[in-house]
Amino acid sequence: MEDRIKALATEVEAFTASDKQGVEQYRLKYISKKGIISELFEEMKRMPPEEKKQVGKILNELKQAAEQKLKALTEMLESSSSSSVDIDLTLPPIPNKIGNQHPLTLTRNRIIEIFERLGFNVADGPEIEDDWHNFSALNFPENHPAREMQDTFFVEKNPDMLLRTHTSNVQIRLMTKQKPPLRAIMPGRVYRNEAISARAHCFFHQVEGLYVDRNVGFADLKQTLYHFAKEMYGKDIKIRFRPSFFPFTEPSAEIDISCLICKGDGCNVCKHTGWVEIAGSGMVHPNVLKNCGIDPEEFTGFAFGMGIERVTMLRYQVNDLRLYSENDIRFLKQFHTVI
Ligand code: PHE
Secondary structure, three states: OOOHHHHHHHHHOOOOOOOOOHHHHHHHHOOOOOHHHHHHHHHHHHHOOHHHHHHHHHHHHHHHHHHHHHHHHHHHHHHHHHHHHHHOOOOOOOOOOOOOOOHHHHHHHHHHHHHHOOOOOOOOOOOOEHHHHHHHHHHHOOOOOHHHHOOEEEEEEEEEEEOOOOOHHHHHHHHHHHOEEEEEEEEEEEEEOOOOOOOOOOOEEEEEEEEEEOOOOOOHHHHHHHHHHHHHHOOOEEEEEEEEEEEEEEEEEEEEEEOOOOOOOOOOOOOOOOOOEEEHHHHHHHHHHHHHOOOOOOOOEEEEEEEEEHHHHHHHHHOOOOOHHHHHHHHHOOOOOOO
């Protein structure tokens, strides 16, 4: 009997439980009324008095040890579960990071935001376009060398169809569908048949803007683009307008900003001029308005177009256009916006 009690004492001491069930099993096995220790007490009662005294002592010790163990096990369990109760379940969850937005998307959204505050809507149009919307309506005469300014991908089976070379096709679609006042920007993908290099790609993205109403003048164009440049690049940016040519605008101007990389001192990006071209612009040519059924005697308008890649390049100092479409996670990871 004494040996059995000693063996049980070691067993009790060594017992571990990791959950409620384990503790309950322990209680049932050793401490409950039908447990081993109660059975031993029953046996003890039938013993002769001298032995009873001896066995009773160690059996009581075992009982106490077993009860203490139960207390310890229960406390351990409570303290571990009470720590989980400490978690504040009303807190919002930590969001799963599912990825970053593409730098071109970030820039496009920023451009849209700036122009939306000036009252411009966002308009959309097809990437596969007919010659009329991409060229003829925009005052590019048939076989005129101006069409060569933009190397075009034509659809093989139907040479009247092409991949749009600029988002100006959306200007035409807007002006033929709606009557002035019109104020919209048109972001989208465009295609040109150019060899792929750090500075050119066969597709890229533009945001074009169009404002047609009574009494729209060049001063409105200038002020709008001044405002845009300052919002996009900061108050210290310098802006200049350079006379240029586009078939669909007259007069036309290209817009340069002071180089953000060298702050105007001259570097590779600005080809040591201190200036970087960011947009083409001009007053909508009267022929374009006429082609769309708008009377150029009554309405005037301005238009501008810029490359999203170029804006992004200056914003984030990206020096190779190809990075935008290679999908290299190491590149994409650098543009943080939590979604
Ligand atoms: N469509 C011209 C281009 O792609 C940009 C432009 C738009 C210029 C509107 C003037 C006015 O180069």
